[in-house]
Amino acid sequence: MGTILGVFGFTITHLIYLLSLMGIERYTSQNSPKIENQSHLERIVKIEIEKMGLKDKNIKVKLSNDRGIKSNATQFKDNHYEIILSPPHNDLGVLRHELYHIADGHFLTEKEIKEIGIFEGIIYKFGYIYYREPKAAIYAFKNLER
Numbered sequence: 001m002g003t004i005l006g007v008f009g010f011t012i013t014h015l016i017y018l019l020s021l022m023g024i025e026r027y028t029s030q031n032s033p034k035i036e037n038q039s040h041l042e043r044i045v046k047i048e049i050e051k052m053g054l055k056d057k058n059i060k061v062k063l064s065n066d067r068g069i070k071s072n073a074t075q076f077k078d079n080h081y082e083i084i085l086s087p088p089h090n091d092l093g094v095l096r097h098e099l100y101h102i103a104d105g106h107f108l109t110e111k112e113i114k115e116i117g118i119f120e121g122i123i124y125k126f127g128y129i130y131y132r133e134p135k136a137a138i139y140a141f142k143n144l145e146r
């Protein structure tokens with residue numbers, strides 16, 4: 001019985017946590033200025049890169065019209081990144097969120113990806129949900145109105 005209650009309590013807590021995280025991300029996105037086109041995006045990203053001290057990173061940005069693509073950042077080789085923004089999340093808040101993942105070193109290096117074990121891989125995924133994702137969400141949220 002104790003175990004069932006424990007699992008139930010954990011599930012509820014986890015659900016509340018995930019909903020809060022999604023709520024913060026949604027609120028930030030909805031209250032951020034929209035980025036309307038590619039040249040607008042390139043202008044804005046320059047300012048943000050300067051502010052966040054990311055000038056030594058190679059960051060490509062792309063505005064997509066494909067609603068099927070979720071806005072995201074990927075690392076395609078060490079120190080090279082691509083951020084794609086797509087509607088409805090083509091806004092400054094989401095751009096800052098993705099830049100934060102780069103600035104705070106949330107990507108594994110190519111060497112680390114090759115060498116990661118199953119257990120470390122699981123820990124890394126947990127770290128995304130409970131540490132890296134909320135950090136990025138809070139950064140973007142705190143920078144609203146700036």
Ligand SMILES: [Zn+2]
Binds near residue numbers: 097098101133136
């Ligand atoms: Zn994120």
